[in-house]
Amino acid sequence: MEILLLIIGLVVGGALGALTAWFVGARRADAGAGAPGEDPALVAARHERELLEVRAEAQAALARARADEQRVQGELRAELSAVEATAVGLREQVLAAQQQYRELVERQRADQAAREQRELAESKVLQALAPVKQTISDMQAKVTQLEQQRHLQHGELSQQLKIAAENEERLRSTAETLASxxxxxxxxxxxxxxxxxxxxxxxxxxxxxxxxxxxxxxxxxxxxxxxxxxxxxxxxxxxxxxxxxxxxxxxxxxxxxxxxxxxxxxxxxxxxxxxxxxxxxxxxxxxxxxxxxxxxxxxxxxxxxxxxxxxxxxxxxxxxxxxxxxxxxxxxxSPVTLWSVLKTVAFSWQQDVLTNEAKTLFDLSRELYSRLSTTAGQLEKLGRTIERTVKDYNAFVGSLESRVLPTARKLSALDETKVFATLEGIDESPRELTAYEFTTAIAAESTDRAELESVVDAEIDAADVAEPADDEVSLDSDPALELDVLPGTEHLVADIDPDIRRSADA
Structure with a gap:
């Protein structure tokens, strides 16, 4: 600012000096060109006067120049103040603009970071909501389908309502007819x-x-x-x-x-x-x-x-x-109460039938049990008969091998084509009955069985002791062959040998 004022003062001073020099030179030129022979004192006085005038004019001009300078300086100061104020305002605006720019940049950066964060979050959310999106899409498709079905059903419902109205009208007519x-x-x-x-x-x-x-x-x-x-x-x-x-x-x-x-x-x-x-x-x-x-x-x-x-x-x-x-x-x-009563009657009939059938079943079971007990006794008798038959058979085999076959072998010497196979005894015994119903019936006849076994054993011993009078043995006269045949077992004895059938029949 001070340099600017100094430059302005130098310019104004140079202009005033040049103007004064030009004015003095012009006066001197005029004085030199004065009338010849004029008094130098007058000339000098005139020059002095002119110089004073010039000086006065120069001072006036200087005063005006200074006034102008001051005015210009004032204007310049005012303008400079305005410029400075403008510059301060501009500086403040620049600072504000810079601050706004920085804030804007920071805001943009923050917005960019927030946008990136939001996009990242949205991406994660979209990834997480992908099934939900699919579900919503499916739901939307389902809703669309349901809407289509609803429209279809609405049409069907309208048709059904129409049919229902017609049926209701027919029902009303039928009801009126029925009432009549x-x-x-x-x-x-x-x-x-x-x-x-x-x-x-x-x-x-x-x-x-x-x-x-x-x-x-x-x-x-x-x-x-x-x-x-x-x-x-x-x-x-x-x-x-x-x-x-x-x-x-x-x-x-x-x-x-x-x-x-x-x-x-x-x-x-x-x-x-x-x-x-x-x-x-x-x-x-x-x-x-x-x-x-x-x-x-x-x-x-x-x-x-x-x-x-x-x-x-x-x-x-x-x-x-x-x-x-x-x-x-x-x-x-009413129909409901009568139906419940009759249903109870039907159930009572069912229970009555079941009771009668249960009683019949009980009677049959008791009769079957009684007959099983009787069958047990008969089965036990059959077992004893089979056992005695086995013993008789074994005795017969022993007698046949010890007495009959030796004599028969003498015949084989005359006819070698006749060969008798070796007979084996039966070692198996009848299986005993273990059921409670059978053992009860068996126990009642244990005494008779013991007596019967003693008699059979005595007959077997007597058959073993008896000897034939000579080598000629008669099957009919052999005591061992005279078997005690029980009723109902003739076929068992008859199947043993045809020669025994005569004794069994007797």
Whole structure:
């Protein structure tokens, strides 16, 4: 700043000096060119005066120049101050811009790092969510499929609703037709009997086996014919009669239950009429006393009403209806309650059959056990017979080899074609019985067996001791060959040798 002011002062001073020198030179030129012969003093005075004027002018010019200089300096200072202020502002702006740049760079770096971190995190998240993405894709496909199915089902549902509306209309028409038909007493009776048969057959009972229909019964009150007689185990029976009190209920059902005023009073009156009809049926059925004509029967009769609503509406209108029915020995039964009762009857029949079969099986088992005991005794006798036969056979073989064959071999000398094979004894013994049933029967005959064995042993010993009178031995006279044959074992002895058959037959 100071250098700038110095330069400006030098420029202004040089300009003023040049202007003064030019003015002095011009004056001197004018003075030199003055009139000849003019007084030098005048000339000098004039020159002095002119010099003073010039000096005054120069000073005035210098003063003006200084004023201009000061003004210029002031303006320059003002401008310089403005420039300095501008420079300071610019410097501050530059510093602020640098700070902003640094902040921007740092922010960009931070954003870049955050972006990279976010991208890395997003990459990890995407990798982790890949199954979820697949699941969502599958779910989206499934939702699309379900939406398509929903549209399809919506169309089908609309069609089904249309069909349901048509069916409902047909059902309403059928119901109206049925209601019109049920207004007839005969039609109601047939319908009630049909429903009764359906319930009975659904419970598993068989006609003419477990129940009879339209069976005539004679009691003190007169002859009667209940719709059905159910047979109970033990030769017992119970009568069932179907009743359909329908007219008053049908008219009452056409009035909404929430009706008030005249309609409400009319509905209440009709329901009372329905209860009255049910009571009349109960009274009439109880007066027939079917149980008296059935013999072994509970003192009651079942009044089957083939509609749950008929009974429930009557009980709702008259809660004392059940007590009234019980007092008349009548049991009100709807399809559900009658089915449960008949199912119990069917189960009782099954248990009764099982009981009879179990008793028969027990009797057969006891008889079989008794016969097995008898068979054990017979089997033991057969074993002893076989054992004695074996002993007799062994004795026969011994006698044959010791007495008969030596004589027969003498014949072989005459005819060498006759060769007798060596006979071997039977060493096997009959297998003993170890079962409890057999050993019990065997123990009862142990004494007889011991005595029999002693007799057999004595006969064998006697046969071994006896000697023939000469070399000619007769088979018929040999005591060892006279076997004690038991009844039923002749074929065993006969199969041993044809020559023994004669002794066995004797």
């Amino acid at each position: 038909a049920l207004r007839s007493n005969s039609t109601r009776g047939v319908w009630g009997e049909t429903q009764l048969r359906s319930v009975v057959e659904a419970a598993g009972l068989i006609e003419r086996v477990d129940f009879d229909t339209q069976r005539s019964i004679t009691t003190d009150s007169g002859a009667g014919r209940p719709d059905m007689v159910i047979h109970l185990p033990g030769g017992k029976h119970i009568a069932v009669d179907a009743k359909v009190p329908f007219n008053a209920y049908l008219e009452a059902s056409q009035i909404p239950p929430t009706a008030t005023g005249t309609e409400g009073a009319q509905r209440e009156s009709l329901m009372k009429g329905h209860v009255r009809a049910v009571r009349d049926h109960i009274t009439a059925l109880g007066s027939k006393t079917y149980w008296e004509g059935l013999g072994a029967s509970p003192e009651m009769v079942i009044a089957f009403i083939p509609s749950e609503s008929l009974i429930s509406s009557a009980l709702e209108a008259d809660p004392a209806l059940l007590e009234f029915a019980f007092s008349k020995r009548v049991a009100l039964a």
